[in-house]
Amino acid sequence: MTGLEAMLPLWIVLTSLLCGVVIFFLPEERAGLRTAINLFGATFKLLLVLVMLAGVEDGQRYAFEVPVVAGLVFALRADALSMLFLTLSAVLWLLTTVYAVGYLEHSQGRSRFFGFFSLCVSATAGVSMAGNLFTLLLFYEVLTLVTFPLVVHRGTPESVAAGRIYLAYTLGGGAAVLLATAWLHALLGPVDFFERGLPALRTLPEPVLIGAFWLLIAGFGVKAALIPLHGWLPRSMVAPAPVSALLHAVAVVKAGAFAIARVIYDLYGIEFAEFLGVLKPLAVIAGMTIVYGSARALSQSELKPRLAWSTVSQVSYIALGIATFGPVASVGGIAHLVHQGLMKITLFFCVGNLAERLGIHRVDQLAGCGRRMPWTMGAFTLAALGMIGVPPFAGFVSKWYLATGALAVGEAWVIGVILASTILNAMYFLPLLHAAWFLEPPEPSTPESAEAPAMLLGPPLVTAALALAAGLFAATSLSPLSWAEAITAEEYGP
Amino acid sequence: MGTTAETLLAHLPIAIIVIPLAGAVACFVLPRAARALMAVLGIAGTVASGWLAADVLEHGARGYVVGGWAPPLGIALHADGLAAALVALTAVLMTVCGSLARPRRSGDAFFTSWLFAWAALAVVFLSDDAFNVYVGLELLGIASVALVASPGTRPALHAALRYLAAGLTGSLLYLLGAALLYASEGTLSFAGLEDAGGAPAAAALAFMTVGLLLKCAVFPLHGWLPGAHGCAPAPASAVLSGVVVKSGIYLIWRLWSDTLFGVPADAAANLLGALGVGALLWGAAMAWRAERLKIVIAYSTVSQLGYLVMAVPLLRTAGVEALAGVMLLAAAHAFAKAGCFLAAGAVLARRRSDRLETLAGLVSQMPIAAFALGVGTVSLVGLPPSGGFAGKWLLIQASFAVHAWWWAAVFIAGSLLSAAVLIRALAPAFEAAPADCASRAERAGASEWTALAIALGALALGPLAGPWTSLVTEGSIP
């Protein structure tokens, strides 16, 4: 592998890092230059990711390692699982940048916002390509640091309070992961990720392994919003719409779920985890989070908190899929990582447009807005139906694989969970659609069609289309589903 | 060329002490040239310290006999890895912060005290003689008091007096300990005390340790620090918190970690560890209640010093790895704390108050100062990729290596505690500026940029931990 290719993973992390630093020191009024750098950075990174995707497709392995302190190695590695999450975050970062430029047209502190925005994406890229537990912890904590300023961007007392709660949860999680990492490192030396689990790990006594496992799950579970560690997610909805869209639908929340997948697949190995008997409790927790999240979403009167609780529940599908010891269920779980990202980001974009254009924040204000903002509500409907799991949308595909996979391994209760959650999804999404399309707008004060401008409308439409395509063309080789199958094939072996 | 470089290299240890001393006297005699002298000698001192560090890294510890008489008659300097690292750290901080100092009145006296403090630190780190270290500690005490008293306001004078009283008592206890040691062992040089034992040596160790704990404000003897570091001008408190306070702890490490004192010290070492935990908790509790940003940062020094004292039991058991970790923590803390104090100083200078409730809008008005404080907090809390994290990581590894896992839990709980404290203090900075005052970001001054540079230095210590740890563990405590 030539020098440049080995450096590819590093370049992907550095691209958005450099963009972030440059933008950070740009004076406020240079909006044009800032947008140019932003878009250039996003597209260049997407290109690099696609190049690497092609490389990983035909079996090439990218790795970059540099020793740091005594015994610690900073390692970046690109394999099938990391490419899935990396591609998702690169694509959605480009779209969200476009959306954010339009959304924050006249607000203050945009240099600071976009600086931290790019840093956050490079942290996500780092999490996805981490080659060992130490690098994962490094980027996991850096992700916390760079997302805090975004959560508190508005500067209102509520957002600062929400930011402090966010830090309390995530730093607590980070401490748990640090303890586990140090514990394993002290016993094993470098803790690297291996295909189907680290062999050296199996030599350790069981109590140590189980203790470390639950520490890691607790640490990563904070960002994956597992019960009872989910408290920060609904509260940090005070952040601006682009932040909620990318961070809480994709980057931060998925980083937690991805890290759990990484620990189970590439640290413990799926068989060894099953042997330890730790998968069952995790599946139960995930199940409970799914139902609890959907139930709480039902009672929310505001749009964004409702979506936030829906995210809490949806992310646990991924955990449920991974924790169910069966190849088909894990395909469903991994594919949902992408599907949920696409659908949820569309919903957040549309809710952002509604708030921006018509000042709609509450559920009961949605009456007749389908007529006034047809395209936005169209995308919203597509995504909402997808979330409920109506075929042929992406949501249906992942739920279907989850259900059949669970049935195959005799975990019938999982079907119950999925059914209950689907019903709850329907109960908190359908009334929105009904109000939007079938009710008269209260008073025709605003002009007939107050559709969002191109920069705010484009991204949701693209993501809605991607969500639809992920469902329709699931069978093709390029779809997230087939990519998930490839990952599962590696993890479960012959 | 070879020989002159060789002789210069041979005289490096004493040169590092003489350069700041000569600078101090020169500033006193030629008051108008004080600032220029400070700059020139600052650079000379940094070059010499850097050269010494590089030389020790390559060839191991380097000794120097002052006045031609070897111990026990004369005084010897001993520049091992640990001492060379600390001397280099001192040089960097003293030069950078020195260039920022803007004493309003009697600049000559300020820079004289500044350079005396630097020379005294060099003596304390390099000297191998217990009594010579006493005079160094005393010179350091008086020079630091001068820096604390330089604003000339009543609270500053009160804090300076309290600091001086504590320093004097501490030095007195240390002197009594040194005298007892000399009487029982017949030599004052640390190197010769390998097999010291018996009642006089134990009493000496007790007195010296309590004296040093008082001089470096370890809980419960920390009363004087918050006032002193809070009132001192920002560059001074940066250096006081960053390096001066650590000189006492360096001596404690040297006394407690050597195979010195056959006296059954393990129980007492754990007592020191408990004191460290007390400092951590008490510092955090007091910082939680403080209203001014500089006082919060000062109390966080008290709590961070707890880490350095807590490492003493680990130094005795886990040896080299613990030393690397604790020195990395000390260096990262020095840079991060200096960055925070300089930023807080800039905030105080521009907004006339650093009370926490008036911090609203800091992020939009003084982005560079806010960013420096943020980066400093990252290292103080010990989040990756900062040097603080690397230091804490090594300490946790060391505690696991000796199966003392409770120390690991304490280190992690401590970092969460300091996170809570510092975030509570800095959170208001993220709030939007109140409507009346402008929320335009004003041009950042030199001190803000320097604060950011130093804080980023603490961050850079993470990836650059390798060379620092190999220097520190070079031929030092076995």
Next chain:
Amino acid sequence: MTSAGFVIYATAGVALIGAGAFGLARARDALRRIVAINVAALGVLTTMVALAARGGGEADPVTHAMVLTGLVVSASATALALALVRRMAHLRGEEDADGHDG
């Protein structure tokens, strides 16, 4: 110097250290605190001089040099402390005066 002499003066020194510690712990007033520290300093120095003369023969010059240096060092530190006390009293005086008509 017989060892009896050493015992007498060493106990005197230790007693002075105790007195200094007692005074320091009790002192509220800065001047008292400085005097207490000086009493303790005298105690320490006396113990050292006694230690120097405890052997039968000639007194140990290294300890004498240490005592001399210790004496000068604590004298200058006390001078600085007292200068601080006087300056604070002066400022307090000025404050009270300004306080009324300021």
Next chain:
Amino acid sequence: MGIDAAALLLDVTLAATVVALGWRCVITADRFETVAVFIGISLVMAIAWTRLEAPDLALAEAALGAGLNGALLLAAWAETRGIEDGPAERRIAGPALLAATTMAVAGAGLAPLVGAEAGLAAEIAARLDQTGVSYPVTAVLVDFRALDTLLELCVLLAALAATWQLGAARPLLRGKLYGPVFVAYVRIALPLLVVLAAALLWRGATSPGGAFQAGATLAAAGVLLLLVNPAGRVPALSWAYRICASLGVLAFLGLGTGVTAVTGRFLDWPLSHAGALVLVAETAATVAIATTLALLVVGGRPVAQRGRVGKRH
């Protein structure tokens, strides 16, 4: 036997007086008594140290401890007379416990040392010929441990720099002392002190004496000079103060580095000129100590008193 018993009796009474004065000084509520008794302790201690075969220490203690410290304490007492920092503390238990533990630990440390022989007297005596001075204490101060002396002079200079930072000097006792009797006394005492200082300095090489004692005596003469002008005004700051105060450090640094070229070691006097070099260094140290201690008594930066004197009476 008679002489030993008498000597023992003298030692016991001296020790008992010192301890009694020490505790009295600490317990009394009256601030003036604390200061006065402290000066008393210093004087009695000077006598006790002569009994411990340390005549030069006794001289230094009398000059520095009783003389200068006493003067400073009295000046500080005078200026803080009206101000009461806080209620006189009545708690006894805590301080008593602290005192008891300190004494216990010190006692435990000293007990085993009763019989043991005293330090390095023999080695130093054997090597005196290589130092250019014949009195062991001066040899230790200037040759064996010259770095200590250099640092100690820096401590003095640092204390002076710190005091100069506090602000302008204020008139000393506002010239209250100035009167015919005082002037007559000064006219006699001044030359005596200067001659005594010179003698102490010169003898330092061969017998008890040396820079510190000479410096302290000269400082006393300086204080007398400062007190003898009517308004107690301190002559304005000039470079003379600065040069004299830093002469000691300058000498040690300059000679120390210069000598390095000859002998290859910092502060390592070459045997051929050791005596002369030591004398130069000692004289410079004396001048420095005298100026610094006198200016420390002033307690502030002696700036020109252009119309400022009238402001505050």
